[in-house]
Amino acid sequence: MPDWLIIRTFWELTVTGLALGSIYALVALGYTLVYGVLRLINFAHSEIFMVGTFGALLASSQFLSIPLLEDGNYPYRTGMTLIIFLVFIMLIAMLFSGIGAVVLERVAYRPLRGNGDAFGAVVLAFLTAFIVSLVFVDQAKINVIIALLATTPISYAYLRFFKQGRKAPRLAFLISAIGASTAISEAVGVWSKHGRDQYQTPRLLEKKTLFTMFGTDVRIDYAIVIVGALLMMIALTLFVNKTRLGRGVRAVAQDAETSRILGVNVDLIIIVTFALGGVMAGGAAMLFTLVYDQTRFNIGFILGVKSFTAAVLGGIGNLKGALLGGLLLGLVENYGSAIFGGQWKDVIAFVVLLVVLMFRPTGLLGESLGKARV
Amino acid sequence: MSEVLLDFNNVTMQFGGVTALNEVSLQIKQGEILGLIGPNGAGKTTCFNVMTGVYAPTLGTVSFEGKNLAKLKRFEITKVGIARTFQNIRLFSEMTALENVMVGADARKKASVGGAILRTSRQRHEEKESRERSMELLQFMGISDRAETAARNLPYGYQRRLEIARALATEPKLLCLDEPAAGFNPAEKEELNELILKIREQGYTVLLIEHDMNVVMKVSDRVAVLDFGQKIADGLPADVRNNPAVIAAYLGVEDNAS
Amino acid sequence: MSLVLNFWLRVTSLFSGFGEQFRAMNKWQRYSAYGLGVVALYLLPYWPDVPVLGQIVNTPGSQFETVLNDQVVIFVLIALGLNVVVGIAGLLDLGYVGFYAVGAYVTAILTSAHGNLPWLLALPIAVVISMLFGVILGTPTLRLRGDYLAIVTLGFGEIIRLTAKNMDWLGASRGISNIKKPPSMFGLKFGVLDAKPYFYLGLTMVFIVIFILHRLEYSRVGRAWVAIREDEDAAELMGVNTFKFKLWAFTIGAGIGGLAGVHYAGKVGFINPDNFPLQLSILFLAAVVLGGSGNMYGAILGGILVAYMPERLRNFSDKRILVFGIVLVLMMVFRPEGILPKRVGNEHKKRRAKSQEGEVAS
Numbered sequence: 001m002p003d004w005l006i007i008r009t010f011w012e013l014t015v016t017g018l019a020l021g022s023i024y025a026l027v028a029l030g031y032t033l034v035y036g037v038l039r040l041i042n043f044a045h046s047e048i049f050m051v052g053t054f055g056a057l058l059a060s061s062q063f064l065s066i067p068l069l070e071d072g073n074y075p076y077r078t079g080m081t082l083i084i085f086l087v088f089i090m091l092i093a094m095l096f097s098g099i100g101a102v103v104l105e106r107v108a109y110r111p112l113r114g115n116g117d118a119f120g121a122v123v124l125a126f127l128t129a130f131i132v133s134l135v136f137v138d139q140a141k142i143n144v145i146i147a148l149l150a151t152t153p154i155s156y157a158y159l160r161f162f163k164q165g166r167k168a169p170r171l172a173f174l175i176s177a178i179g180a181s182t183a184i185s186e187a188v189g190v191w192s193k194h195g196r197d198q199y200q201t202p203r204l205l206e207k208k209t210l211f212t213m214f215g216t217d218v219r220i221d222y223a224i225v226i227v228g229a230l231l232m233m234i235a236l237t238l239f240v241n242k243t244r245l246g247r248g249v250r251a252v253a254q255d256a257e258t259s260r261i262l263g264v265n266v267d268l269i270i271i272v273t274f275a276l277g278g279v280m281a282g283g284a285a286m287l288f289t290l291v292y293d294q295t296r297f298n299i300g301f302i303l304g305v306k307s308f309t310a311a312v313l314g315g316i317g318n319l320k321g322a323l324l325g326g327l328l329l330g331l332v333e334n335y336g337s338a339i340f341g342g343q344w345k346d347v348i349a350f351v352v353l354l355v356v357l358m359f360r361p362t363g364l365l366g367e368s369l370g371k372a373r374v
Numbered sequence: 375m376s377e378v379l380l381d382f383n384n385v386t387m388q389f390g391g392v393t394a395l396n397e398v399s400l401q402i403k404q405g406e407i408l409g410l411i412g413p414n415g416a417g418k419t420t421c422f423n424v425m426t427g428v429y430a431p432t433l434g435t436v437s438f439e440g441k442n443l444a445k446l447k448r449f450e451i452t453k454v455g456i457a458r459t460f461q462n463i464r465l466f467s468e469m470t471a472l473e474n475v476m477v478g479a480d481a482r483k484k485a486s487v488g489g490a491i492l493r494t495s496r497q498r499h500e501e502k503e504s505r506e507r508s509m510e511l512l513q514f515m516g517i518s519d520r521a522e523t524a525a526r527n528l529p530y531g532y533q534r535r536l537e538i539a540r541a542l543a544t545e546p547k548l549l550c551l552d553e554p555a556a557g558f559n560p561a562e563k564e565e566l567n568e569l570i571l572k573i574r575e576q577g578y579t580v581l582l583i584e585h586d587m588n589v590v591m592k593v594s595d596r597v598a599v600l601d602f603g604q605k606i607a608d609g610l611p612a613d614v615r616n617n618p619a620v621i622a623a624y625l626g627v628e629d630n631a632s
Numbered sequence: 633m634s635l636v637l638n639f640w641l642r643v644t645s646l647f648s649g650f651g652e653q654f655r656a657m658n659k660w661q662r663y664s665a666y667g668l669g670v671v672a673l674y675l676l677p678y679w680p681d682v683p684v685l686g687q688i689v690n691t692p693g694s695q696f697e698t699v700l701n702d703q704v705v706i707f708v709l710i711a712l713g714l715n716v717v718v719g720i721a722g723l724l725d726l727g728y729v730g731f732y733a734v735g736a737y738v739t740a741i742l743t744s745a746h747g748n749l750p751w752l753l754a755l756p757i758a759v760v761i762s763m764l765f766g767v768i769l770g771t772p773t774l775r776l777r778g779d780y781l782a783i784v785t786l787g788f789g790e791i792i793r794l795t796a797k798n799m800d801w802l803g804a805s806r807g808i809s810n811i812k813k814p815p816s817m818f819g820l821k822f823g824v825l826d827a828k829p830y831f832y833l834g835l836t837m838v839f840i841v842i843f844i845l846h847r848l849e850y851s852r853v854g855r856a857w858v859a860i861r862e863d864e865d866a867a868e869l870m871g872v873n874t875f876k877f878k879l880w881a882f883t884i885g886a887g888i889g890g891l892a893g894v895h896y897a898g899k900v901g902f903i904n905p906d907n908f909p910l911q912l913s914i915l916f917l918a919a920v921v922l923g924g925s926g927n928m929y930g931a932i933l934g935g936i937l938v939a940y941m942p943e944r945l946r947n948f949s950d951k952r953i954l955v956f957g958i959v960l961v962l963m964m965v966f967r968p969e970g971i972l973p974k975r976v977g978n979e980h981k982k983r984r985a986k987s988q989e990g991e992v993a994s
């Protein structure tokens with residue numbers, strides 16, 4: 001009998017699959033929210049996740065000054081301290097990702113919607129001056145100074161050159177997203193402390209068995225990931241269904257033009273959407289570091305591709321779909337790797353996506369953010 | 375003259391809970407201009423959509439020259455001989471007016487990738503034919519002066535006419551016009567009426583959706599009335615005009631609205 | 633500020649003036665201009681030897697003709713192929729690297745790993761097999777709407793790479809070496825050191841592809857593609873067999889991608905799965921859109937820029953990719969249609985003239 005059929009292994013695969021799937025699901029929510037509202041594949045969302053993992057790293061190693069190892073041991077925390085620390089780290093990660101997502105929207109997408117504003121102009125002006133100055137000198141500090149000096153005049157010019165009221169073609173949004181994604185991850189790869197190397201994140205809790213189910217030990221970090229992700233998703237669902245802003249998100253997802261006419265502040269709603277997606281990705285980032293204890297400048301790419309796959313699998317634009325797709329993808333990958341070998345993991349994921357789309361061309365639950373089936 | 379071209383047989387079309395068409399039967403005879411009228415949301419456009427294969431009817435059948443259309447794909451239905459325009463203009467906006475019409479003309483052509491790469495004599499012949507025929511149609515519709523303009527930059531009236539030219543280019547037997555005069559002023563409407571009559575003279579059968587009662591009554595040989603997905607009248611314009619049910623459903627609504 | 637604006641207008645009017653002049657020439661003048669252009673392109677490897685010009689174009693740290701062939705020609709071929717799929721037919725393909733890989737791998741298999749065919753014979757077989765992959769991927773997926781297609785094609789690209797990486801028959805992560813080189817022809821020897829012959833061969837491929845695509849674009853096929861891009865439903869209702877033409881676009885695109893792969897494999901003689909990462913697909917797409925999606929010459933320009941600029945800008949070595957990312961965003965913000973936007977009919981002339989008048993007046 002192949003060992004994956006042994007019930008014990010099966011349950012173990014299920015638990016780890018669900019944990020991985022929860023992270024996919026949280027990141028997938030960001031793709032789905034933005035897609036629902038703007039019909040845009042936010043390719044840079046993976047980098048928002050990456051920024052979140054660095055937020056978590058910063059929070060634990062800098063703000064809380066937790067070392068990687070303490071006297072040769074892990075600096076484990078317990079009880080209330082542990083909980084407060086975890087919550088703090090998560091909030092910081094969410095803050096990083098949330099702000100990242102909102103800035104991204106302002107700089108890389110909003111001008112393409114024919115709606116560019118001073119903030120976007122300033123950032124773009126700074127970036128322009130920065131890369132132009134790179135041609136002459138290559139010293140970060142000097143570059144920044146030059147860039148800062150040149151920002152004001154260039155940003156005035158940019159404000160004038162923004163194509164107000166003219167929406168760019170859809171492909172342009174995608175390429176802008178790809179550009180932003182590249183720039184963000186490279187910026188971290190170039191200027192963070194260890195550059196392109198891998199970072200360890202401090203391990204705060206002992207990864208021991210929390211309880212045993214079906215003869216399988218369920219490790220505490222996996223339990224935290226699954227429960228944490230579920231709570232976040234419930235919070236998001238409540239927000240989208242019960243609050244005024246949430247209803248605005250649904251309205252814009254259903255019909256942006258009509259919403260605008262009916263007095264919904266569409267730009268605000270778009271910011272809220274990106275912030276929500278960012279916060280979810282930040283949460284996912286923190287949970288990710290909890291399980292895997294590491295991050296890297298390019299960690300977002302593959303995870304982002306997988307999460308987007310999850311979103312499509314469930315039905316992009318559909319919040320429940322993101323959850324279902326994420327969990328399913330996590331499980332399928334785990335079972336699949338056990339059967340065919342870990343090297344085929346990604347192939348299995350994509351083949352499943354292909355087969356599902358064959359029979360259900362708009363994903364398992366169909367696409368709909370607006371249609372109140374949130 | 376009285377041969378049935380298109381037979382709409384007991385068609386029901388449901389969208390979720392909405393019944394857009396309810397057991398509608400309608401026949402279009404060779405060579406006539408049939409006006410199809412009804413208040414907003416009556417199901418007129420849905421009729422077109424069912425005929426051209428955009429939606430498969432929930433119940434009932436549509437046949438064209440005795441041939442059931444159910445099994446045919448949309449582009450095959452065009453080749454059988456039904457062409458249409460769209461209520462909300464749907465031109466290929468990044469193509470010139472001429473190219474738009476040529477896409478329609480290409481429907482009857484055969485040369486494909488091989489022909490195009492090798493520039494076979496058949497391909498060159500077809501290409502020339504498409505271009506000339508399309509130019510003729512633009513002239514016929516009175517818009518050939520802007521043949522080389524991108525569709526999106528054409529004035530509104532030109533766009534509406536271009537839609538008709540494009541549909542005609544597919545060499546249809548039945549031409550379906552969905553509110554072709556929407557947004558036109560009376561003079562433009564008058565011009566369009568002339569055009570529609572001329573189109574019929576050339577042997578096309580025309581199905582015309584129109585909101586403006588005057589236009590329909592003037593142009594149509596026969597008028598059918600839809601209301602809430604049901605056909606409530608079908609007959610000569612004069613008879614329909616005096617039909618109490620029509621007055622109640624259609625004109626009544628119009629009066630309230632205005 | 634107005635100074636900059638004025639300068640910009642001067643520069644653009646210079647270009648459009650050039651265009652007008654060009655169009656005003658008679659047939660023979662124009663053909664000789666084309667001829668001169670072609671000769672200049674074939675002489676590209678010698679450009680660095682020209683005073684001044686050489687200083688501008690030469691690539692620091694890498695051999696100019698190697699950059700021309702291994703980067704520029706490959707990217708131009710690929711941009712041409714991808715432009716058919718994405719730019720003309722409007723099908724978002726994020727896995728184009730897959731076809732490139734298929735072309736390269738088939739060449740490697742036939743001439744080295746599991747066969748002993750000459751390169752010249754492997755070429756048509758590899759192109760046909762790439763096209764076959766286009767059909768295999770396209771048949772089930774082209775029914776999907778835009779963004780679903782994007783993720784499925786992206787998955788396809790990964791599946792190809794991972795399959796190559798994990799199957800011993802395909803050389804696994806070691807890859808395949810000793811791939812045969814093109815045979816000597818017209819006095820050109822395809823060796824290891826000199827990249828020039830490969831460049832001449834590649835450039836010739838580019839011209840052949842341009843010729844074919846040009847014929848397709850201005851035919852019933854090209855019109856069908858554009859109609860599908862503009863409004864797929866309307867196209868089908870006007871009698872366009874949308875599925876068939878989408879599949880053709882996909883297949884032709886796949887064939888050109890495969891051709892690029894064949895050329896690459898023949899030049900480098902050794903391939904492994906790391907030559908075909910997912911990121912490359914994204915770079916290809918960026919090239920097409922940056923240059924001007926839907927305009928063949930735009931796509932070519934995009935391919936040249938994306939391939940050449942990183943080599944030219946070796947000075948800020950580690951920040952090249954960062955700069956590239958920022959440039960993409962800036963380009964999309966200020967010129968979302970790409971450097972050479974697609975043209976519609978001959979109307980672009982009029983439009984440009986008009987908008988210039990407007991700008992100057994205000």
Ligand SMILES: Nc1ncnc2c1ncn2[C@@H]1O[C@H](COP(=O)(O)OP(=O)(O)OP(=O)(O)O)[C@@H](O)[C@H]1O
Pocket residue numbers: 389392393394412413414415416417418419420421461
């Ligand atoms: N795809 C669809 N999904 C759901 N409901 C639809 C769909 N298409 C049409 N309907 C509904 O069917 C009914 C008939 O619509 P239809 O467009 O045929 O009306 P119409 O007679 O053309 O009206 P108008 O004069 O406004 O053009 C309407 O209630 C409409 O909301």
Ligand SMILES: [Mg+2]
Pocket residue numbers: 418419420461
């Ligand atoms: Mg209608």
